[in-house]
Amino acid sequence: MTEKPADETDIIEKLMIEAVGATDPGCIRSNNEDYFLIEPDLGLYLVADGMGGAQAGEHASRLAAETVRDAVTASESIANDTLVKAFEQANRRVMDKASTDSKMEGMGTTLVAALEMGNDLLVASVGDSRVYIYENGRLQSITEDQTWVNEVGRRLGLDEETLKTHPMRHVLTMAIGVSEQLRVHTYLLKPARGVQILLCSDGLHGVAGENQIASALQSEDSLEAKCDALIAAARAGGGPDNITAVLLRAS
Secondary structure (H helix, E strand, O other), rough: OOOOOOOOOOOOOOEEEEEEEEEOOOOOOOOOOOOEEEEEEOOOOEEEEEEOOOHHHHHHHHHHHHHHHHHHHHOOOOOOOOHHHHHHHOOOOOOOHHOHHHHHHHHOEEEEEEEEOOOOOEEEEOOOEEEEEEEEEEEOOOOOOOEEHHHOOOOOOOOOOHHHOOOOOOEOOOOOOOOOOOOOEEEEEEOOOEEEEEOOOOHOOOOOOOOHHHHHOOOOOHHHHHHHHHHHHHHHOOOOOOEEEEEEOOO
């Protein structure tokens, strides 16, 4: 066995993350209640899809996103529960705002975030915004939707065609700002170089579908062009909702 010199250490090269985001109100809605953050200095990437009357949804998504950013900024170190604690703070702030401002009553938001922790990515989600990973020509959904369709309808044995038109198909079972009891789904990704990670609202994945998403990501275009292609695909499908995509690439 060959021993290493006492001063020789293993060097693990840090992954670099490129990130681009785009959002669009879609073809029907006049305002955009989606919100995204790209904070490379924090290693934080986030998509929120707000809901509520008037401009309440727009306010909820921004407030939740900025609360998560502030919580990560204040963290002394990044740990497995950093995003969970940040999401819980966001939940409290949105609920507090809704309780003190009648114009904001009933507001809430989905929330999905990725946070760098060394060469890993911590992922947390509430609601039905998603994270996908695209690697070696294969697209895989990482997150699990917190929706009636996913958590109730499928367990009742309803087929996919029935679920597509079911009156409960748009109902969330969990969202930021709706309940003090918050269920946050968490995941740990170990992306290799060249892997792409997509964070998006349901205005994209609920319209464009996985084949169209994979088609956009497999191209040799820039990340900016890929985001534009994803937005265009959802708009071509009717764009019934706000559309947001944040695309990461590890290098």
